Amino acid sequence: MQETPSREAQRAQAFMRLGQPAALWSSEGCLLVYNLAFGERFNCFGHSIPAGISQSQFMDKVERSGLLVRSVTTASDNLPRETDILAGRQLFFSDGTVCSIEAWPAGGGNTVMLCLDVTETNRNARALERAKETAVTADQTKSRFLRAANHDLRQPLASLKILIYTCMAAQTAEERDQALHAMDVSVAIMEDLLGALLNIGQLDAGKVEPRIQTFQIATILERLRVQFDNQAQEKGLDLRIVPSKASVESDRALLERILTNFVGNAIRYTDTGRVLVGCRRYGKALRIAVYDTGCGIPEQFHEAIFDEFFRVAEHQIYRKHSLGLGLNIAKRLAEVLGHHISVRSTPGLGSVFSIEVPVGDIWNSSVGEPEINEKIGGEFAGLVGLVLEDDVNLRTALATLLERWGMEVLTFDAFDDIEHSLAELGRRPDIIITDYRLRGGIQGTDVVNIINDLLDQPCPAVVVTADTSPDLIASIRKQGFPVLIKPISPPGLRVIMHNILFEPDLVPEIS
Structure with a gap:
């Protein structure tokens, strides 16, 4: 008749058959016995893990073997003894597995420890954290987009309001036609701005893909003149935009957005004098510069002015006119386009903001200006x-x-x-x-x-x-x-x- 195993023997057999790595440690923190899964998980000891090895010696060997990338001790109220240094640890193995060591008191003052695989749990936690960060970023992007929309649409809207009044007060058909033409251009600018703002909203998500084409810079210069002429006149400023027949390679909408910010800021921060927009060729690049005779910017702020929401302290009087987004948007768009932006400014004398754009071939132009039409x-x-x-x-x-x-x-x-x-x-x-x-x-x-x-x-x-x-x-x-x-x-x-x-x-x- 076969003898029935004792309860202790049954427990020992169950311990050895556990699918999870398990080990029994003495009250002094020394290894008494471990199962097959534990030996396979910590396979850096050769044929077997030495009996009686302490937990500190065990961890020292495991860490020096390269089996672990790192180990982290997590806070726990259930640590049996100070000698149980493994309890409550998270072990990050070089094969990508993450295990958590859980410990329970056993008879005779001993401690049983299980090495639980928490790889998927950790992965889900990280995914949840990334999703949370994405949601926060999306909310910030939405807020930034709304602020940018408020900032960018006010300029052509202000021009449109003035032009409507001018049209209503026109004395001749010619004056009315000129005002209507300018209104049409302003509406087109607003339409383009809405499209550009959608791109700016995507800028934070890294989804802006510039549409590079060849066009004559005159198209942008004329639109700048129509957009800002009335604003300059209202402030008594002389806005001069020097004509140019040069062709450039860029994204027309994004480049116009950058120059709109430059000219808008020049008019905003100039009380007397003039604003000049001009182009000059330097090798294979066309430098488009906006000069003003405004208040100027101290040299220590020449980099900071491109930060989001930055304003020079002594210019807070202009705060109601600006959200501090324009130059930040301009810089980020220039980075997307691969164009270089520079600034020169002296307090009391004025500023020069410029951008360098590759020169293009007029015969590859995707915009049909009159000069091109006459030739073909x-x-x-x-x-x-x-x-x-x-x-x-x-x-x-x-x-x-x-x-x-x-x-x-x-x-x-x-x-x-x-x-x-x-x-x-x-x-x-x-x-x-x-x-x-x-x-x-x-x-x-x-x-x-x-x-x-x-x-x-x-x-x-x-x-x-x-x-x-x-x-x-x-x-x-x-x-x-x-x-x-x-x-x-x-x-x-x-x-x-x-x-x-x-x-x-x-x-x-x-x-």
Whole structure:
């Protein structure tokens, strides 16, 4: 008859079979026995862990072996004795595992210790902490965005208010037309600012991707003149913007945002004299500088003024006009663009803020200023454009624009029998401009594909849409169509048409 194991033997067997590393330590803190899992976890002792080794000797060997990255003693009210130095420790192993040592009193004054794997628990705790930090950062970003919006939109809004009054008081049609033109520019500036502010909101998240293009700096200089001319006149300042025909390579909206901050600050902190904006070429860079005869900034603050919310103490009188964000935004945008910003200033004499921008090739310009148009005028003469747009007013305006460029314009709005509609045109189009969403839920891209199936040679097309969804735009481009966002910019349309018809290698969608 087989003898039943004693209770003590059963406990010993259960101890040895434990899946978690476990060890029994004497009242003096010396090792009595350990299970297989404990020996495998602390495998730096060779074949076996020496019997009677103290906890301090045990930890010294483990730490010197490189088995651990670090160990941390956590506060605990349940530590059995001072000799139990392992109890309450968290051990960070070199294989990435994190274990927590838990201890309980055993019979005879001994202590049993379990090495519990808390890797996943620690990982979840760190993820929770990171999520908390992300939430705090997002909240700060939101607040910063709202402050920036308040700061940035006030300037064109102030100009717009003055222009509305000027328009109402105009004595002649010419004065009224000039005011309306300036109002149109101010509204466009506000629209661009809203887009730029969205980018600034993403700046904190590191998601701003500059859209580098070549354009003439004159486009920004003219907009600066319209935006700030009235503000300068109200303060009795002479605002002079020196014309320039230089071309630069940058993100036009972000560069304009930087220069807007420079000019706005120059006017804000200048009581008498003038503000001058000028450009000068230095090698392969164009330095755009804003000079003022304002109060100036002490040299010890030349770096600090680019910090968020920083204001020079003696200039607190201007606090109600500034949130201290403009120069910080300008610096961060310049870093994104890779442009160098510099400042020279002397108290009582004025300041010079400048930015250096790479010089660009005028023939790669993506903005059609008059100088460029005159040089390449007539390039579309004799070509045939097919306009697919079911909004009558927009179709008429677009047709008028193309005709001014010397094109013959064809159109149809019967999409139920495209083959018949195409045959009635009588001529093969050289380029198609189509709205993405046509009447009856028809997609312009589908119509273009059907037309190209009917033609002997495919016809290039531009898709126009008011939907700014990134997924939709990516989908259209994936089909091989360049996209223009409504409202259509004539210079932008001219450039994309030129590239499609004459330099298709410049159009990634169709390359």
